[in-house]
Amino acid sequence: MHDPSGHQHPSSGLGGRSEVPAWRLVSTLAAAGGMAGLAIVFVFQWAQPRIEAHRAAALRVAIQEVLGAPETSSTIWVHDGALTAELPAGADSTELDRVYLGWNAEGEPLGYAIAGELPGYQDFIRLLFGYDAQAGLVIGMKVLEHKETPGLGDKIEKDTVWLAEFDGAVPPLVGVTANRATGDEHEVDMISGATISSRTVINIINERLEVLRPLLDAFEPPPAPAPPVAAPVEGEAEESDTTEVAPEDGDAGAETTDTANAGQGGD
């Protein structure tokens, strides 16, 4: 190490020693790694509940968006190979697959919001899409999380033309490049320059519907729950408050949420 300012002799270390034994190199790095890990664990424990709460609030907003602002919404669980609005007592909800059912002001079901994820170009893409089971149509899509390339892949979240493709598409979806489109109802025009990201979004929707469609077809939507005046259960309405601990991963809207409450999370 040539140092023209003459701070140190070339053979000396940071502390002015020479010839450091190998075990010291290893133990230095091991100790530094251990301390780093410890610090990260502490911060993680502090940050994780807050991050989950934000994620839950974002999911509530997304449900509002893909279902076209339902008056009420509720979680429908996949339990024992069928959908159910009421879990049997003692069932653990954390590991169960779920969809979110929304009703309009007249109490008619608007459709189901379904979350899904698959690896995209860089990391998992998590999204939520709306599905109208009666008409058999996809009624909207919103990307919840992604780490796609800025300027190319991130258009799956922002490109309004692309997002509009999902309003009224008939599953199973088929991704086509824009100049090959034939106007078929299954077709979705992919974003040029973001083929892998676009295809992943389409695959997520197709895979989720392949699994859930038979269940959704066999499921009779329950009537809309009572107005949310009496609905909040166990203080769930406070969930959007960041100081509260979110119940569990992705469990947003697990209980009935009213429109006004869900809207707050998006500000």
Add this chain to the structure above:
Amino acid sequence: MANGHVPSEELAGTPGAIEVPPPPAALETTAGYDFLRGIWRENPVLVQLLGLCPALAVTNTVRNSLAMGLATFFVLLGSSTLVSLFKGVIPKEVRIASFILIIATFVTITDMVLAAVVPDTHKALGAFIALIVVNCMILGRQEAFASKRPVGRAVLDAIGVGVGFLVAMLMIGSIRELLGYGSLFRETPLEVEVLGPNFEPWIIMILPPGGFLTLGFILLAFGWWRGRKPSATPRVRRWPHGVADRRAA
């Protein structure tokens, strides 16, 4: 620190300091110089051209520039402090690995704190928070300064360089947002529409080319300002060792 000054023969051969009289005996950098150097004379973005990846990528609004600048500031300050504190126990063979480990820890902490406190901003910055780890500006300060100086100076230097980076980010960010959206501080409580509803936004300014254009023009103006009258700029002569210091780094 007694042997930290630059030998005078060294300076005599430095092109920028030809007419400099022999430096006084105590040419050791002062605390104030260590602090101010990073803000202006050796601004990481505008002079050293370090850390350009975030400076170009996330400066499309003032809010993003501010968040990125503060995150980098925190990481730099934390890393410099720790590196300077532990410089006596880190063997030189593993110093780079240790520096990176320290930097990466602070970046991970910053990433999680931002996600917990300001999720929207965290989402807008995306992968660039994690990429602070490979910001050569930060590693450069550890290798060139913090690992050789006392803690107090390392902290001053980190604050100076961090503020310099923040200033450069805000300069680029405010110009791009002003021309690209016609506003300032958008998506914050302080949002102001500066250019009014009749202004047609220059979309290119919020896209990647706008970053290059803005930085290019700022560098042009900065270079012109610094170089307009070399002999009449007293700073060059008052701190001639700055030149040598940079070469050493």
